[in-house]
Amino acid sequence: MKVKLASNYGFCFGVKRAIKIAEDYKNSATMGPLIHNQDEINRLQNDFNVGLYNNLSDVKENDTVIIRTHGIPKNELKNLRKLNAKVINATCPFVTTPQQIVKKMSNEGYSILIFGDADHPEVKGVQSYGENQEDVHIILEPSDLDNIVFRQNKIATVAQTTKKKEKYLEIVNTLILKNKEVRVFNTICDATFENQDAARDLSKEVDIMIVIGGKNSSNTKQLHSICLENCPDSYLIENETELENIWFNKKDLCGVTAGASTPDWIIQQVIDKIESFN
Template identity: 35%
Template structure:
């Protein structure tokens, strides 16, 4: 069996920075992360052992320090933290910060804001908070058609979730063009995502089976899976080595491996070790 590991598998720059900041910040008692720092149970458990727990609200908590994860948050969270005299460790990915700034500045200039992404995703919830006069959120072209966005005399700023699939974003942009909307599109898809998806797509065409390692809750892991599925029907998403099922890889000579941006390297190594063990 030949095992190929994607060069871009695992932590992206923003996630690595957030995780490092969280581990460095643990010395102060009363340190919490706003939501789980990343979509990875192992990292969350390690932080818990060191006394850093995730919380969903600032209300009714005895907080000293709050770590904001790479997804970023709405300005209301900063305001509330300031009011409660909570020290902020801002691990928002700089690429997400850039979207906050774009959305805020364009809102203030009178642009309507259109965000292409998943409205339930924390990154999108954070970004939408920076739209001072509200915003539209669409997950794809069809949702955009259904929204029936007001057209008259409005110029839109169009941005996308950093981890979104480029094809879905392009379809929405093409639709807006066809329908004659006035808009300014700034491509905010993160390069780390694009590089991972392109590499995964290429690899999926060259192997018999693809393993995509990452949490079920990780949007970028799921997108990687979708991309691989197009080229390789035997694409499987697993969170860790224990989920490897030998029967699914029956008859496969070449196995490709990639991993979402929140998958630690140790998990990838364990999957490779298990694969080798199964092969023996």
């Protein structure tokens, strides 16, 4: 069976970089899971002895500790350094940017608005860089602005890197109409949307689509639903063991894409198996 990979798939730039860093620091531990994929976490543990810490209390003196792509709140970073641990920062550069913007803007006397999920680790980290926490606000919808009292009439805005631009513009427009100055930083990363666009394009030209990723991953499920729109024979699998020969009956070309937490080696195993089918 012939296979065609989507032009964008799988890990984004930041995750690829973080995994490379973890491989470079054998015998270290990550603060929180580096990626939402247990197979990859196991691989890092088995091949590079990279462990997993969930709390600061897990950290011992002289440990090498890796900050994951989402970053961590400023105070946690400070506490980590106090423990005499060697801190390796694998925060995605696209996340460091909004952290530094929030720090600089709140120092310059701006009210801060973050478009994102208040519970998401990335957003918690970005939020922590505000100098005046009472004037750092996090929202998901334009209507949430009704409940916010900004201390300043000049507002700086950033967005969680994975959010949709359209909604960000709605929020920003509402702000512009009510405030003298709105300083809009476009911190949204295109990676998620590039994977989706590529899956959409590919699913139009193949007979069958294989989407590889966690069955509970919202990102992967969204890729699957996009593929189904154009190619009814689209299957969501976690690894090559789930492939069934019968799916490929009378098919000529199989498209492959993968969610943002799917490592290349799992993708390669799937491709190898598909190519082995007649």
